[in-house]
Amino acid sequence: MSTPFTNQSYALGNGDSYLIRPIQANDKERIIGLFNHLSPESRYLRFAHAISKLPDDFLEDILHLDYETEMALVAVIHPQTESEEIIGISRYVTPPNQSICEFSLSVSDSYTTHGIGTHLMLDLISHAKKNGLLEMVGYVLSGNSKMLHLVSDLGFKAFTIHDDPDFKTVSLSLSEE
Numbered sequence: 001m002s003t004p005f006t007n008q009s010y011a012l013g014n015g016d017s018y019l020i021r022p023i024q025a026n027d028k029e030r031i032i033g034l035f036n037h038l039s040p041e042s043r044y045l046r047f048a049h050a051i052s053k054l055p056d057d058f059l060e061d062i063l064h065l066d067y068e069t070e071m072a073l074v075a076v077i078h079p080q081t082e083s084e085e086i087i088g089i090s091r092y093v094t095p096p097n098q099s100i101c102e103f104s105l106s107v108s109d110s111y112t113t114h115g116i117g118t119h120l121m122l123d124l125i126s127h128a129k130k131n132g133l134l135e136m137v138g139y140v141l142s143g144n145s146k147m148l149h150l151v152s153d154l155g156f157k158a159f160t161i162h163d164d165p166d167f168k169t170v171s172l173s174l175s176e177e
């Protein structure tokens, strides 16, 4: 089911560029580095509660993906050098025996509004389509207007969760029309 991913390079603006590639098992310190560069507000928007340290089981899961049902893409600057740094991550997980995947997304506060979140989502969507998944969903805090705007630009539709007004469900069909 899993398909090879072609690493993509994108311009950052100031002459620099970043690369989007699948996460690797040796990215642990770089993932912790990204988390440490997220403001308390961004951590809350991503995890829907205040956390000061990445849970060990989260790190374990994300560094050892089951590529049949999951994918995590990272945006990196200075790839394959000692100063390689992860500046954003997108991920989906798929519950057993389902064709609907659930995404999450974070971009380092120092690198927002350069299109990195959009590119991470576009590459993630493309990978999910190649893997035969039929729908991508996400749960976004209702007050997270930036994220709601970003996914709306990508064609996601937003729905109110009736018994939980704090969140919206966003959904994108991945089947070709």
Ligand SMILES: CC(C)(COP(=O)(O)OP(=O)(O)OC[C@H]1O[C@@H](n2cnc3c(N)ncnc32)[C@H](O)[C@@H]1OP(=O)(O)O)[C@@H](O)C(=O)NCCC(=O)NCCS
Pocket: 013, 041, 042, 043, 045, 046, 103, 104, 105, 106, 107, 108, 111, 112, 113, 114, 115, 116, 117, 118, 119, 138, 139, 140, 144, 146, 147, 149, 150, 153
């Ligand atoms: C929400 C989040 C992922 C957005 O990431 P990002 O990299 O800033 O996203 P983008 O740059 O692709 O798009 C954001 C805005 O920048 C604008 N933008 C895109 N490329 C740009 C560029 N080259 N120059 C200037 N602005 C640009 C986009 O138009 C967009 O604005 P709009 O929403 O008004 O249209 C990031 O702010 C984040 O990590 N937030 C905290 C965690 C979170 O909320 N996660 C979502 C929970 S699932």
